[in-house]
């Protein structure tokens with residue numbers, strides 16, 4: 166029996182308003198994120214992945230179509246509903262910056278203190294449990310500048326799941342990590358998702374790590390979904406776009422060059438003039 170969707174995206178279009186008019190970023194996106202799953206969204210730089218996360222989080226409104234989270238259209242929620250929804254979402258954005266003037270403990274406790282009325286003793290136990298889950302209970306008293314990059318990212322993970330979110334969104338969680346830390350973070354993303362019974366959406370460029378830990382992958386190009394499937398389907402895919410990604414080829418359906426007039430035209434243009 167198919168599992169239930171936590172996030173459903175249907176016919177989603179989005180354009181940014183810019184001085185030179187609307188700038189189309191997403192077009193006709195359909196995606197489903199089923200409960201309990203970890204799903205990766207991959208695609209070249211600037212294809213609209215971060216924009217999509219911001220639409221799911223309700224920071225942006227669709228130009229057309231809709232994003233539903235737990236059955237409710239995000240753009241129709243009032244401020245109070247949006248606030249309640251965001252409390253149930255954990256987010257880890259690029260580099261997952263910690264508050265540098267707070268200890269590891271206080272970084273993880275921050276959301277609990279901001280968003281709940283829980284007594285400090287309970288917060289203490291919850292923070293230590295979250296730190297235990299990422300293997301850093303012993304580092305609770307350290308300051309961020311005393312951590313390695315991999316440790317800092319693990320603290321950011323503990324902070325993202327501090328309030329036991331139903332949905333966790335990661336934007337490039339592996340950026341800047343060495344291969345060992347990258348593997349550790351990947352495994353933790355999977356483990357935390359399963360332990361919490363949550364659903365995770367991960368925007369990443371790291372296909373090899375994704376293939377190890379996710380249940381499903383969407384590939385985007387120029388604001389559209391161009392391929393999708395389970396890791397096994399992706400590995401077996403003959404789709405040229407998927408092939409370019411899986412084999413890290415510099416050129417293919419995703420062009421290496423930003424669109425431009427031909428080299429001959431731009432170099433010889435003056436001569437021919």
Ligand SMILES: Nc1ncnc2c1ncn2[C@@H]1O[C@H](COP(=O)(O)OP(=O)(O)OP(=O)(O)O)[C@@H](O)[C@H]1O
Nearest residue numbers: 181182183188190209210211212213214215216217
């Ligand atoms: N506030 C904004 N106003 C106008 N255009 C924007 C704005 N934010 C992003 N864009 C443009 O929208 C497009 C999609 O951006 P987005 O950040 O969603 O891409 P991305 O796929 O996450 O890229 P990357 O992998 O490089 O982070 C890009 O062309 C970007 O320049």
